[in-house]
Amino acid sequence: MNIRHLLSASDLDRRDATAVLDTATEMAAMAGREVKKLPTLRGKTVVNLFYEDSTRTRISFEAAAKRLSADVINFSAKGSSVSKGESLKDTALTLQAMGADAVVIRHPASGAPHRLAHWIDGTVLNAGDGTHEHPTQALLDAYTMRSRHGRIEGLKVAIVGDVLHSRVARSNVHLLHTLGAHVTLVAPPTLIPVGVTGWPADVGYDLDAVLPGVDVVMMLRVQRERMTDSFFPSEREYARRYGLDADRVRALPSHAIVMHPGPMNRGMEIAPEVADSARSTIVEQVANGVSVRMAVLYLMLGGVK
Amino acid sequence: MNSYLIKGVRVVDGEPTDLLLRDGIVAETGRGLSAKGAEVVDADGLVALPGLVDLHTHLREPGREDAETVDSGSRAAALGGYTAVCAMANTSPVADTAGVVEQVWRLGREAGLVDVQPIGAVTVGLAGERLAELGAMADSAARVRIFSDDGNCVADPRLMRRALEYVKGFDGVIAQHAEEPRLTEGAQMHEGIESARLGLPGWPAVAEEAIIARDVLLAEHVGARLHVCHVSAAGSVEILRWAKRRERLTGRPSKVTAEVTPHHLLLTDDRASGYDPVFKVNPPLRTAEDVAALRAGLVEGVIDAVATDHAPHAVQDKECEWGYARPGMLGLETALSIVVEALLGDLGWDGIAERMSRTPARIAGLADHGHNPAKGRPANLTLIDPSATWTVEPTALASRSRNTPYAGFTLPAKVVATFLHGQPTVLDGKVLR
Numbered sequence: 001m002n003i004r005h006l007l008s009a010s011d012l013d014r015r016d017a018t019a020v021l022d023t024a025t026e027m028a029a030m031a032g033r034e035v036k037k038l039p040t041l042r043g044k045t046v047v048n049l050f051y052e053d054s055t056r057t058r059i060s061f062e063a064a065a066k067r068l069s070a071d072v073i074n075f076s077a078k079g080s081s082v083s084k085g086e087s088l089k090d091t092a093l094t095l096q097a098m099g100a101d102a103v104v105i106r107h108p109a110s111g112a113p114h115r116l117a118h119w120i121d122g123t124v125l126n127a128g129d130g131t132h133e134h135p136t137q138a139l140l141d142a143y144t145m146r147s148r149h150g151r152i153e154g155l156k157v158a159i160v161g162d163v164l165h166s167r168v169a170r171s172n173v174h175l176l177h178t179l180g181a182h183v184t185l186v187a188p189p190t191l192i193p194v195g196v197t198g199w200p201a202d203v204g205y206d207l208d209a210v211l212p213g214v215d216v217v218m219m220l221r222v223q224r225e226r227m228t229d230s231f232f233p234s235e236r237e238y239a240r241r242y243g244l245d246a247d248r249v250r251a252l253p254s255h256a257i258v259m260h261p262g263p264m265n266r267g268m269e270i271a272p273e274v275a276d277s278a279r280s281t282i283v284e285q286v287a288n289g290v291s292v293r294m295a296v297l298y299l300m301l302g303g304v305k
Numbered sequence: 306m307n308s309y310l311i312k313g314v315r316v317v318d319g320e321p322t323d324l325l326l327r328d329g330i331v332a333e334t335g336r337g338l339s340a341k342g343a344e345v346v347d348a349d350g351l352v353a354l355p356g357l358v359d360l361h362t363h364l365r366e367p368g369r370e371d372a373e374t375v376d377s378g379s380r381a382a383a384l385g386g387y388t389a390v391c392a393m394a395n396t397s398p399v400a401d402t403a404g405v406v407e408q409v410w411r412l413g414r415e416a417g418l419v420d421v422q423p424i425g426a427v428t429v430g431l432a433g434e435r436l437a438e439l440g441a442m443a444d445s446a447a448r449v450r451i452f453s454d455d456g457n458c459v460a461d462p463r464l465m466r467r468a469l470e471y472v473k474g475f476d477g478v479i480a481q482h483a484e485e486p487r488l489t490e491g492a493q494m495h496e497g498i499e500s501a502r503l504g505l506p507g508w509p510a511v512a513e514e515a516i517i518a519r520d521v522l523l524a525e526h527v528g529a530r531l532h533v534c535h536v537s538a539a540g541s542v543e544i545l546r547w548a549k550r551r552e553r554l555t556g557r558p559s560k561v562t563a564e565v566t567p568h569h570l571l572l573t574d575d576r577a578s579g580y581d582p583v584f585k586v587n588p589p590l591r592t593a594e595d596v597a598a599l600r601a602g603l604v605e606g607v608i609d610a611v612a613t614d615h616a617p618h619a620v621q622d623k624e625c626e627w628g629y630a631r632p633g634m635l636g637l638e639t640a641l642s643i644v645v646e647a648l649l650g651d652l653g654w655d656g657i658a659e660r661m662s663r664t665p666a667r668i669a670g671l672a673d674h675g676h677n678p679a680k681g682r683p684a685n686l687t688l689i690d691p692s693a694t695w696t697v698e699p700t701a702l703a704s705r706s707r708n709t710p711y712a713g714f715t716l717p718a719k720v721v722a723t724f725l726h727g728q729p730t731v732l733d734g735k736v737l738r
């Protein structure tokens with residue numbers, strides 16, 4: 001791959017994205033072996049710079065880097081901001097001085113990885129920035145779709161929920177479009193960005209009308225706080241109109257899968273029996289996350305062109 | 306006091322002539338003037354404009370002298386061709402008392418490079434709750450006539466109505482920062498295709514348009530003057546066009562005026578793509594359609610004036626995440642070049658003089674400013690080289706801050722000299738102090 005940073009899923013063209021998914025398949029095969037380690041990144045330093053709690057994503061990146069024999073430094077900067085503690089720029093200069101080859105950053109401010117990339121020489125991997133993007137999540141979602149359906153080209157994918165605030169949705173729309181899938185966003189109109197017209201996706205407000213025609217339905221986490229900000233009237237009304245319950249699942253084609261990036265609000269956007277059903281890929285997504293992140297680190301830091 | 310003989314200058318769109326500046330006024334004009342003891346300024350090929358007047362400048366003193374001072378801002382202004390600037394009230398402490406506005410006015414006199422006319426806050430502490438002592442500021446040595454909570458909107462409609470009415474007592478004007486605050490909580494950039502892509506909370510144009518529409522109606526109802534700061538949206542231009550047409554129908558002269566910034570005449574919201582906060586500003590950069598409407602509005606006279614909204618910020622307030630950065634851009638040293646770049650063809654030099662000097666001087670009530678250089682007029686003027694180009698280098702600016710959005714831009718037209726009350730503040734493109 002010829003890209004230096006992974007800041008947005010739109011940084012990946014079809015060839016790069018496919019290379020990540022293919023490499024992830026090889027990495028997954030290795031996970032079944034007795035010795036799970038590759039020496040590829042021996043001597044390289046990967047820093048996990050996390051300004052938000054996200055045990056799931058941090059552990060996934062940490063496991064991926066360690067399986068490639070990189071040295072991993074976890075730098076938890078939660079609570080840091082301009083007003084208290086060190087600025088992002090000073091942290092960047094510190095990491096630069098420590099010789100970080102890659103920085104995996106999770107940050108509550110959209111665009112923080114772009115700023116970081118401006119200040120350091122190493123590779124920056126966006127592990128979720130504000131309400132912007134989460135490209136490795138989109139890659140692991142694509143990997144999951146491909147392993148279940150055997151392809152991505154031509155798949156019909158519904159992404160349901162708080163699209164406005166979702167970095168997962170933004171990255172998925174870019175990547176799925178690149179890979180030839182057809183995306184429909186479904187949400188109450190208050191949770192669809194005004195500027196969605198610039199996205200390569202359809203928009204629908206009626207979940208029941210969309211479900212019978214999809215191969216994949218991806219449910220997004222809806223934060224309960226959105227209710228107090230009048231994005232929707234109540235938790236129950238949201239669940240009734242946009243929650244995926246057993247009745248709605250019956251409207252799906254038999255081959256369709258149910259995805260969720262986690263953490264879930266069981267009973268809100270997804271019913272517990274749906275989350276735990278055979279159609280659900282939720283646990284698989286977590287496992288696939290390590291393989292996909294290994295593939296990204298391998299391709300971006302491993303000197304493979 | 307030295308006298309100055311400016312040779313061979315074109316006054317606005319006129320033929321080359323000479324100007325003799327003596328005792329603070331233009332004493333003589335005409336070809337082939339000579340004057341004993343006068344310092345000669347060769348102005349062959351240059352254009353003389355009335356000294357520019359900025360209705361909207363943040364000088365940051367008192368309070369944020371690390372970002373700008375009255376002195377450094379005055380130097381930037383003089384270099385930009387300005388002879389008068391109106392200093393916004395959102396300092397620390399806020400310019401909401403006679404004491405603070407007099408302090409700013411006095412600092413301006415001490416700097417002596419530009420007439421600094423303080424603007425007073427509309428409400429105590431810019432808090433939008435109760436009126437500041439507007440009359441005391443009007444009666445002070447600073448003789449405040451423009452009042453603004455800029456940075457904040459006077460959002461409460463009843464308070465806005467009272468402010469508009471009250472300042473009629475001393476021919477004051479309320480300069481409104483039009484932003485319905487409930488529609489812009491947490492807003493980071495123009496709400497549209499770019500904000501959706503970048504995942505930054507949007508600042509919808511309607512938050513500006515709704516306040517302008519409301520205020521136009523309020524001002525008409527109480528027969529008061531209203532000035533709209535930094536108009537940024539096409540819809541706002543349409544509302545102002547409606548307002549001005551409506552006042553013609555009522556038979557009363559229009560009391561609504563409006564300004565646009567140079568950056569809203571040139572830059573668009575896609576500048577936010579790299580998340581560099583140097584492009585973060587309030588109101589935000591909008592779309593190409595908005596830029597086109599603002600240009601058309603300025604040419605048509607629906608928008609009366611260009612004002613810089615010069616907003617210096619310390620490095621640490623811009624070298625950070627977009628969401629944490631302060632909004633605002635430098636403007637004084639680049640404003641004229643940006644307007645020339647965007648609109649010289651449509652406006653001509655006379656149109657530029659109208660919108661950057663004569664009209665803003667009239668709005669601000671600055672009797673000594675905004676006069677084309679002519680015999681007997683105050684000698685506040687600037688000389689422009691219309692054929693020169695220059696490249697913006699942030700560290701070379703006179704401002705204490707570096708947050709220009711034009712770094713690396715090559716721009717047309719250069720200020721060669723500026724005269725304030727007959728004395729040079731800038732000569733050969735260099736500020737004299």
